[in-house]
Amino acid sequence: MNQRIDTFTNAGFEFLVRDTGPLDGVPVVLLHGFPQRGSSWDQVAEILHQQGFRTFAPDQRGYSPGARPKGRKPYRVPELVSDIAALIDRIGEPVHLVGHDWGSIVAWSTAAEHPESIRSLTAVSVAHPGAFLKSMVSSSQALHSWYMVLFNITGAVELITRRAPKQFAQALRRAGMTPEMVRTFQREIVEDGALRGGLSWYRALPITDPRLGAGKVSVPTTMVWSTGDVALVRKGAELTRHFVSGDYRLEILHGVSHWIPDEAPDLLAEAILDRMGPATPEQTDGA
DSSP, X not given: OOSOOOEEEEXXXXXXXXXXXXTTSXXXXXXXOTTOOGGGGHHHHHHHHHTTEEEEEEOOTTTSTTOXXXXXXXXXXXXXXXXXXXXXXXXXXXXXXXXXXXXXXXXHHHHHHOGGGEEEEEXXXXXXXXXXXXXXXXXXXXXXXXXXXXXXXXXXXXXXXHHOHHHHHHHHHHTTOOHHHHHHHIIIIIITTOHHHHHHHHHTGGGSOTTSSOOOBOSOEEEEEEEEOSSOOHHHHHHXXXXXXXXXXXXEEEEEESOHHHHOHHHHHHHHHHHHOOOOTTOOSOO
16 A cells, blocks of 8 residues: 555544554554554654664544543443454454554554454553463462552543542652653543543443453464563463464563553564564565
8 A cells, every 4th residue: 555544434433543654564553551542653664664664553433533532332342353453454454463552452452352353462551361361370469460450440530630630640650650651641641531431441341342452363463471560460462372373482571661662662662573584565464
């Protein structure tokens, strides 16, 4: 495709996309997590461009201004996956898929359900859904996931960000965000009206399939986890190998927080590039 994709549509919604890099490059789809948008991939994308890849970083459901439905049901995992399937269809060829945080959940499920559309998968921070669920009962993961309960209290986080913005910012800083990242959160998420939509991903969990698209993944896959992650323990990352039937690697980044794309873009890009292999147009699958 020799034209830029600035938007795509699915289920009556319009999504924004950051389509950058060489027009003839092999496509890479980069999925953000909470509470960020496609801009969180800018540093990693620039490195991938230098190696000949073209990147597509969408603002996903709840984040794009034209895709912020009300209620919880529109934010179930199958709906989130259908958005990315629509983007890949618009791109018109199989893609390398990369996801961070919630973007990893969508990426895992997309790769499991649409393997013919995925050249390779790199999941960042969040383990395969099946491994994550197992880690909840076999490690301290449940304790580290306490915030999910808070996020499911309708209006609670929204109220905190309005009445105690400094305290919320401090919580983000304790989780590893830099001051600049916090300012970006305030601008792109709070001020732009994307907070409710982002939280709706969590609020849809009680009404979605508990397996969260936990089928085995057959495409070549790399899982990237960091030792400084305060939300996700190592157990899930270690269990993930049982849910991938294709070539699998686990990359551990030491001393890096949860915000790997922002904090360690060089290391993450290296892991992604190692998984994808050379950016040749005739490429049919991952390395």
